[in-house]
Amino acid sequence: MPLLRVEDLHKRYGTEEVLRGVSLTVVKGETKVVIGPSGTGKSTLLRCINRLTEPDRGRVWLGDTEVTGKGTNLNRIRSQIGFVFQDFNLFTHLTALDNVRLGPLRVKGLGKKEATERAMAELARVGLADKAGAYPAELSGGQQQRVSIARALAMDPQLILFDEPTSALDPELIGEVLGVMVKLAEEGMTMIVVTHEMGFARSVADEIVFMERGVIVEQGSPEKMFRSPEVARTGDFLRKISELYGDAA
Amino acid sequence: MTLEAWSQLWPKVPVLLQGLVVNLELLAGLLSLGLVIGVAVALVEVYAPRPFRALALAYEWFFRGVPELVLLFLFYFGPSQFGVDISAFLAAVLALGFRSSAYQSQIFRGAIQAISPGQSLAARSLGMSRLGVIRHVILPQALRLSLAGWSNEFSSVLKDTTLAYGIGVVEVMRQARYLTARNFPLALPAFIVVALMFLILTYAGNWGIGLLERRLRVPGLEARG
Numbered sequence: 001m002p003l004l005r006v007e008d009l010h011k012r013y014g015t016e017e018v019l020r021g022v023s024l025t026v027v028k029g030e031t032k033v034v035i036g037p038s039g040t041g042k043s044t045l046l047r048c049i050n051r052l053t054e055p056d057r058g059r060v061w062l063g064d065t066e067v068t069g070k071g072t073n074l075n076r077i078r079s080q081i082g083f084v085f086q087d088f089n090l091f092t093h094l095t096a097l098d099n100v101r102l103g104p105l106r107v108k109g110l111g112k113k114e115a116t117e118r119a120m121a122e123l124a125r126v127g128l129a130d131k132a133g134a135y136p137a138e139l140s141g142g143q144q145q146r147v148s149i150a151r152a153l154a155m156d157p158q159l160i161l162f163d164e165p166t167s168a169l170d171p172e173l174i175g176e177v178l179g180v181m182v183k184l185a186e187e188g189m190t191m192i193v194v195t196h197e198m199g200f201a202r203s204v205a206d207e208i209v210f211m212e213r214g215v216i217v218e219q220g221s222p223e224k225m226f227r228s229p230e231v232a233r234t235g236d237f238l239r240k241i242s243e244l245y246g247d248a249a
Numbered sequence: 250m251t252l253e254a255w256s257q258l259w260p261k262v263p264v265l266l267q268g269l270v271v272n273l274e275l276l277a278g279l280l281s282l283g284l285v286i287g288v289a290v291a292l293v294e295v296y297a298p299r300p301f302r303a304l305a306l307a308y309e310w311f312f313r314g315v316p317e318l319v320l321l322f323l324f325y326f327g328p329s330q331f332g333v334d335i336s337a338f339l340a341a342v343l344a345l346g347f348r349s350s351a352y353q354s355q356i357f358r359g360a361i362q363a364i365s366p367g368q369s370l371a372a373r374s375l376g377m378s379r380l381g382v383i384r385h386v387i388l389p390q391a392l393r394l395s396l397a398g399w400s401n402e403f404s405s406v407l408k409d410t411t412l413a414y415g416i417g418v419v420e421v422m423r424q425a426r427y428l429t430a431r432n433f434p435l436a437l438p439a440f441i442v443v444a445l446m447f448l449i450l451t452y453a454g455n456w457g458i459g460l461l462e463r464r465l466r467v468p469g470l471e472a473r474g
């Protein structure tokens with residue numbers, strides 16, 4: 001059984017249909033990379049998965065729980081799906097440690113000692129144990145994004161959704177964040193990653209999904225998508241984006 | 250204003266101070282009432298569905314639009330029309346407290362809106378409830394951001410407590426009037442002393458709030474503009 005199943009998602013803003021029937025499945029341990037032009041609905045898709053945005057139509061399952069079901073405990077589901085935002089969204093008034101600890105403490109209901117241990121372990125995992133006491137404003141963008149990854153990890157999620165996690169970063173800081181993500185993928189974390197980092201997509205993705213104007217145009221292994229895409233648009237987009245953002249990782 | 254008037258006033262200063270204590274009690278009451286209701290009104294204005302928002306805005310509009318003295322009279326004489334006896338002190342706390350809540354809600358609303366919506370989204374993505382987000386993410390930041398504006402509100406309502414004079418609360422102005430009604434030459438020195446008392450209190454209060462602000466300061470979380 002796939003870990004995540006998305007079936008025929010639709011979302012409309014006013015007259016603009018942003019998602020026009022998107023379906024995909026993710027199995028445990030898989031890294032799926034979603035690419036596509038700006039305004040195509042990639043962020044909307046991710047947000048519909050944990051219903052930060054309410055889809056108009058379609059279904060989502062996490063394991064055998066229907067996320068979109070009527071009686072679903074949404075907060076419980078969300079606590080099992082990590083979300084990493086483009087602009088980090090760390091809590092300004094809390095130190096790195098408190099940012100990571102807040103979920104375990106206030107959502108999972110762990111005791112202070114256990115929550116602290118877990119938060120420290122996750123900070124260490126992203127290489128920031130020594131920054132536990134720093135406030136977000138005292139951290140670089142790359143460090144902030146790593147804290148936000150630790151914050152997601154501390155919930156012990158079944159999968160993590162990344163929405164362009166490196167797009168707000170100066171080029172020299174992208175590497176440290178991608179490094180953490182590569183490590184997570186190697187450790188078997190299940191992830192959906194929206195990104196323009198083609199190097200990451202090529203080397204880490206189990207599957208690449210190309211979206212355009214609210215639908216999935218093509219999906220397949222990096223090998224297939226880069227070498228011999230079936231749809232001409234896919235090839236065009238990959239060439240353009242590789243030129244724009246480089247292809248190293 | 251003779252030296253004699255000052256020397257006559259000197260032994261009466263404790264009486265004035267007694268009155269001032271009542272002003273401070275009024276201040277404590279109306280500020281706390283205003284704080285609690287002000288935060289609630291601000292939360293409603295930002296997060297509640299439209300009809301509730303409209304209600305909160307109407308509340309604000311009313312208490313900001315009616316003169317303080319009129320509010321005091323309404324709260325003091327109003328209830329007795331319905332057979333409810335209300336002390337002048339309580340009437341003053343309510344009238345000035347509700348009024349202050351309308352001003353404080355504006356301060357808090359601005360502060361809440363200054364917090365990036367992404368932080369609420371991030372907290373929701375962790376599975377936190379709406380109330381949890383308000384409690385753990387919004388309020389700790391909004392209250393810090395409000396301190397500067399709150400300092401102004403403090404100075405303003407501190408002075409407003411003297412208006413309770415109008416409905417007969419025996420506060421510092423009333424005490425000063427008692428003294429001077431029988432001894433007119435005392436008037437000027439007495440009111441100069443009262444003025445000094447408020448200047449000192451304003452200064453001390455703002456100093457205290459400034460201290461609190463510095464104690465609670467977090468890098469990256471500053472009130473802008």
Ligand SMILES: Nc1ncnc2c1ncn2[C@@H]1O[C@H](COP(=O)(O)OP(=O)(O)OP(=O)(O)O)[C@@H](O)[C@H]1O
Binds near residue numbers: 016018037038
């Ligand atoms: N809350 C909203 N209200 C109205 N329109 C929205 C909202 N969120 C997104 N949209 C619109 O939906 C479309 C898809 O947006 P989305 O953010 O999902 O695209 P994207 O593929 O993530 O693009 P990008 O690469 O720029 O992040 C855009 O045209 C956007 O303007």
Ligand SMILES: [Mg+2]
Binds near residue numbers: 043044163164
């Ligand atoms: Mg996006």
